[in-house]
Amino acid sequence: MVYYFKSTVVDPPAFVYVGKDKFESGRGINQVWLGGGCLFHVDKLSSAHIYLRLNEGDTWDNIPEDLLTDLAQLTKANSIEGNKKDNITIIYTPWSNLKKDGSMAVGQVSFKDQRRVKKILVSTRENMIINRLNKTKVEKQPDLQQEREDHRRELRKRDQAAQQQRKKEEARVQKERQEKKWQKDHAYDDLFTEENMESSSNQNRAADWEEDFM
Structure with missing residues (x-):
């Protein structure tokens, strides 16, 4: 005992x-x-x-x-x-x-x-x-040998759970970085749409548009 x-x-x-x-x-x-x-x-x-x-x-x-x-x-x-x-x-x-x-x-x-x-x-x-x-x-x-094996099994389960959590966190961070990069790369996309380009073009203004500044 x-x-x-x-x-x-x-x-x-x-x-x-x-x-x-x-x-x-x-x-x-x-x-x-x-x-x-x-x-x-x-x-x-x-x-x-x-x-x-x-x-x-x-x-x-x-x-x-x-x-x-x-x-x-x-x-x-x-x-x-x-x-x-x-x-x-x-x-x-x-x-x-x-x-x-x-x-x-x-x-x-x-x-x-x-x-x-x-x-x-x-x-x-x-x-x-x-x-x-x-x-x-x-x-x-x-049963000391069995206790040792049970203890090791529990530690392995914890390690596996920790690894899975780390992978999820890494995937989240990677996705966040990709989204930020996409936003940065496409930040000015709306400025160059056909509608915006047309509204800012002098060719489509009225003939007397310059008088607005007089």
Whole structure:
């Protein structure tokens, strides 16, 4: 079983996955639930693996500050040792930076590139945040691979809709430009119609038309 949490400090809300134990935490990595998400963990202490599913448009290095605070507090609260201590460090990294091989213990991970690991200092537990997050807590046995595929399918649908909207806008702008060009090219058409040319011709004036100016 695994735990799901929802952080409402961002809009749309962010979804977080927490392995119930080290075996479930390992499944989160092995089944590649997130793809574009992040792992949070207490530095140098045992803790659950906290996985953040990034919202569309977010990247691991531009996570909103309030959401980082939620994740850091949740990570601290899910560490037996870390939850009892003040001034602990939480580390986080993109999922793609995790390194896992057969020689490592269940639930243990390391990183491909230490430069892509960031740290958050947590001075103390903030019960208000933990209580808010715990109200959203749901325990279930998910099909993590299917969730990942469903999430990707939804992103593809959004991309396709955005592309269609861009094409419509491009067509509208092109049509508008063509209409403006036509109007510019034909702005003086009415001045040279046969009727206007005839009314302005001296040949069709009365013989005494010059007297009008005397």
